[in-house]
Amino acid sequence: MKPRSFSFTTAHSVEHVIGLLQEHGDEAKIIAGGQSLVPTLNMRLSAPQLLIDISALDELRGISLDGDRLRIGALTRHVELQSNKLIAQHLPLIASAINHVAHVAIRNRGTIGGNLSLADPASELPACSLALGAELSIVGNKGKRIVKAGDYFKDLYETDLQANEILVAISFPLATTNTVHGFREFVRRRGDFASCGLVMNGERQDGKLTSLAPVFFAISNTPVLASKCAAKLLNKTLNDDLIEEALLELDRELPVIGDIHTSTEMKLHLAKHYLREILGEINV
Amino acid sequence: MSELTQTVDVCITLNGHSIKATIPARENLADFIRHRIGLMGTNVGCEQGICGACTIRLNGDSVRSCLTLAAQANGHTVETIEGLTDSGEISQLQEAFHRNNAAQCGYCTPAMLITATELLNSKTEISRDKIREYLSGNLCRCTGYHAIIDAVEEVAEAQNNGR
Numbered sequence: 001m002k003p004r005s006f007s008f009t010t011a012h013s014v015e016h017v018i019g020l021l022q023e024h025g026d027e028a029k030i031i032a033g034g035q036s037l038v039p040t041l042n043m044r045l046s047a048p049q050l051l052i053d054i055s056a057l058d059e060l061r062g063i064s065l066d067g068d069r070l071r072i073g074a075l076t077r078h079v080e081l082q083s084n085k086l087i088a089q090h091l092p093l094i095a096s097a098i099n100h101v102a103h104v105a106i107r108n109r110g111t112i113g114g115n116l117s118l119a120d121p122a123s124e125l126p127a128c129s130l131a132l133g134a135e136l137s138i139v140g141n142k143g144k145r146i147v148k149a150g151d152y153f154k155d156l157y158e159t160d161l162q163a164n165e166i167l168v169a170i171s172f173p174l175a176t177t178n179t180v181h182g183f184r185e186f187v188r189r190r191g192d193f194a195s196c197g198l199v200m201n202g203e204r205q206d207g208k209l210t211s212l213a214p215v216f217f218a219i220s221n222t223p224v225l226a227s228k229c230a231a232k233l234l235n236k237t238l239n240d241d242l243i244e245e246a247l248l249e250l251d252r253e254l255p256v257i258g259d260i261h262t263s264t265e266m267k268l269h270l271a272k273h274y275l276r277e278i279l280g281e282i283n284v
Numbered sequence: 285m286s287e288l289t290q291t292v293d294v295c296i297t298l299n300g301h302s303i304k305a306t307i308p309a310r311e312n313l314a315d316f317i318r319h320r321i322g323l324m325g326t327n328v329g330c331e332q333g334i335c336g337a338c339t340i341r342l343n344g345d346s347v348r349s350c351l352t353l354a355a356q357a358n359g360h361t362v363e364t365i366e367g368l369t370d371s372g373e374i375s376q377l378q379e380a381f382h383r384n385n386a387a388q389c390g391y392c393t394p395a396m397l398i399t400a401t402e403l404l405n406s407k408t409e410i411s412r413d414k415i416r417e418y419l420s421g422n423l424c425r426c427t428g429y430h431a432i433i434d435a436v437e438e439v440a441e442a443q444n445n446g447r
Contacts, residue, residue, distance in 0.1 A: 001331050001332075002310065003310045004310070005290050005308065005309070005310050006290065006309055006310055007288035007289060007290050007309055008290075008292050008309035008353070008355045009288060010358075031353070031356070034351055034352060034353065034356065035333060035348075035351055038312070038333075038350075038351040038352075038353070039332040039333055039351065041310075042331050042332055042350075043332065050288060051309065051353075053355070053356060055356060079345070102333075102421070103336065103420055103421020103422075104346060104399065104402065104418055104421060105336065105339050105345075105346045105347050105348050105399065105421055106333060106348065106351075106421065108342075108345040108346055108347050109342075109345075109347045109348070109351070109352065189420060190416075190417055190420040191420045191421055192334075
């Protein structure tokens with residue numbers, strides 16, 4: 001399968017990108033690592049007339065502390081997240097999830113900005129962004145705006161990012177000594193897209209959870225924060241009865257959509273199983 | 285409107301040779317290597333990044349050449365199985381593949397060698413599980429995984445003993 005013909009240009013600044021997006025609108029697409037975009041071009045799910053290559057924009061690279069948050073430039077590759085000391089120290093959830101994002105050759109080229117711009121519902125990083133309360137820095141012709149991850153994922157491959165905008169960075173609050181986290185996913189082959197996954201982030205004080213964000217992915221059109229389930233678990237001593245009661249909320253609040261490999265019932269079963277496992281793990 | 289064309293001028297260092305060409309913007313790096321240059325060791329399986337058969341080295345990193353536009357390799361360094369064979373860099377691993385009968389039909393072999401070499405060069409502790417994980421993005425439809433992993437493990441052990 002070959003993509004439809006397109007024009008190609010190399011951007012030399014973010015302003016240049018915005019100018020081109022203004023000029024070409026929906027007909028232009030930004031390409032960075034291309035690891036999500038090129039398959040959609042090859043399968044002709046997308047057929048832009050112009051690709052704007054941003055991979056030379058060094059201003060979009062890098063991982064740095066920014067007050068009480070960690071800022072990751074959109075062009076930062078998955079392999080760089082995997083080996084970065086700041087990530088290991090301040091974002092343990094990302095440090096554990098990133099090892100499950102695709103395969104090594106994909107991680108060598110794929111970028112966090114591309115991943116979050118395409119927003120595959122079975123991808124790990126959109127779910128992590130939601131669980132961690134990430135903020136996305138987006139630049140368009142009207143300047144810069146910050147969008148919270150909770151407002152960003154709209155529908156299947158649909159985000160709050162507009163056709164004339166570019167995602168430039170993502171920032172995450174730092175983990176504290178009270179932070180608890182967990183990661184689980186069911187895959188047919190290591191590195192493939194998951195059939196069901198859970199990332200969880202929260203805070204625990206005096207043996208009780210004071211905040212909790214269990215986010216399920218690969219179960220629906222977007223990653224889903226199970227807030228009602230989480231509410232049942234807050235500020236109480238965790239025990240088996242309480243956990244089982246909270247898991248019942250997942251039946252009501254998860255909009256699970258089965259697929260050819262994994263039925264709705266199976267996904268829901270895995271969702272509960274994983275949350276039970278992670279809560280057991282953090283409760284030790 | 286700014287000037288836009290569907291062709292791109294590229295200069296790519298391929299296996300040590302500088303290659304200049306004017307190519308369609310949509311040409312992927314696998315097709316560039318196979319059809320434009322004529323190096324047939326880079327195989328194309330799925331063209332969507334799943335099978336791993338087209339894995340090559342770009343600036344020293346293993347990448348999928350089917351998911352990389354040749355236009356994006358402009359100004360960069362590409363190494364294929366032919367270059368790595370000629371340089372002798374992977375000869376020890378190639379011999380181990382031969383000894384262990386790790387190549388059956390051979391379609392996945394060049395990419396297996398390139399991916400495994402990246403692991404062997406990584407200066408990390410290499411276990412059987414680590415090899416499995418590292419090669420998880422490379423499909424072998426002859427189901428020859430055990431022999432492939434045996435071959436990589438053999439070289440990893442030889443490297444350890446040599447240290």
